[in-house]
Amino acid sequence: MADAASAPALARPSLLPAFALCFNALVWGVSWLPFRELNALGVHPLWATAIVFGVAVLLACLWHPQAWRGLFTYPWLWVLMVASGLSNFSFNWAMTIGDVVRVALLFYTMPAWSVLLAWWLLGERPTRQTWLQLVLALTGVLVVMKSPDSPWPIPESLADYLALLGGFAFALTNTIMRKVPDAHPASRVLAMFAGGASASLVVALVTWQQGLVPGISSANGPWMLWLTGLTLAFVAGNLAFQYGATRLGVMTASLIMLSELLFAAVSSAWWGASTLTLRTLAGGSLIVLAAVLASKKQA
Numbered sequence: 001m002a003d004a005a006s007a008p009a010l011a012r013p014s015l016l017p018a019f020a021l022c023f024n025a026l027v028w029g030v031s032w033l034p035f036r037e038l039n040a041l042g043v044h045p046l047w048a049t050a051i052v053f054g055v056a057v058l059l060a061c062l063w064h065p066q067a068w069r070g071l072f073t074y075p076w077l078w079v080l081m082v083a084s085g086l087s088n089f090s091f092n093w094a095m096t097i098g099d100v101v102r103v104a105l106l107f108y109t110m111p112a113w114s115v116l117l118a119w120w121l122l123g124e125r126p127t128r129q130t131w132l133q134l135v136l137a138l139t140g141v142l143v144v145m146k147s148p149d150s151p152w153p154i155p156e157s158l159a160d161y162l163a164l165l166g167g168f169a170f171a172l173t174n175t176i177m178r179k180v181p182d183a184h185p186a187s188r189v190l191a192m193f194a195g196g197a198s199a200s201l202v203v204a205l206v207t208w209q210q211g212l213v214p215g216i217s218s219a220n221g222p223w224m225l226w227l228t229g230l231t232l233a234f235v236a237g238n239l240a241f242q243y244g245a246t247r248l249g250v251m252t253a254s255l256i257m258l259s260e261l262l263f264a265a266v267s268s269a270w271w272g273a274s275t276l277t278l279r280t281l282a283g284g285s286l287i288v289l290a291a292v293l294a295s296k297k298q299a
Helices: 002-011 016-029 032-040 045-063 065-073 076-097 100-107 110-121 128-145 158-179 185-209 223-245 250-257 259-271 278-298
Strands: none
Touching: 016 223, 016 250, 016 259, 032 045, 032 076, 032 223, 032 259, 045 065, 045 076, 045 185, 045 223, 065 076, 065 185, 076 100, 076 158, 076 185, 100 128, 100 158, 100 259, 100 278, 110 128, 110 158, 110 278, 128 278, 185 223, 223 250, 250 259
């Protein structure tokens, strides 16, 4: 009787993987705040991203010293490095200078780009559902970007362009991940971290030389504390993602990760970093619906 009574308890699934993914979504959803604080203290998000991912590269090398070999075995990992780098610095920069909710929604146009990239790189011909997913996502983007003062729905700022670039690059990142399924996970993680560090550093150096962004030497105040906390949060968030994503189905994991939009919306509205207009909510609903359909297709 005791064994029979304990069986349901043993079979009950653990909520820890779901909480782990929620934690990762929380880290990314509120990352705009430390990036903005660092920017106010003189550390541009490009420098901050380069440092954060540079530390992550060192940790990845300590975790698996042979991870670099995968970069020479699987050439597509170099494309993964570039895509990940573009995605990370674009998102972080956009979140620092733009309306947080608007940036997060435009970034989540990744399902639209994924349809086209999977067709091009993986030979996956779109189905009726994927075409619907594409139309919904692009319609949502047009609704979000349509300004009452503009006759056409076009990007209004550098933040808009960066968010769209980040969403496309993230979709490319996910597509390349599926193109190299045999690569060691440590090699894929290292490529993504190295891309985030190197792309941010290159763009930071170029824009600094042109006088477009300040040098990190102009930083003041407790910027090291903010940067240390941000680095620890991103490392912990990545570990949580690796734990949760490998223990849950693709659809479940993807839907949980959409909570990043909720965390971004609530935190930015609380701190006055975004404006929740009816147009933004309507367009955002279409983008989220497209993401849900994409998750269901991958399940």
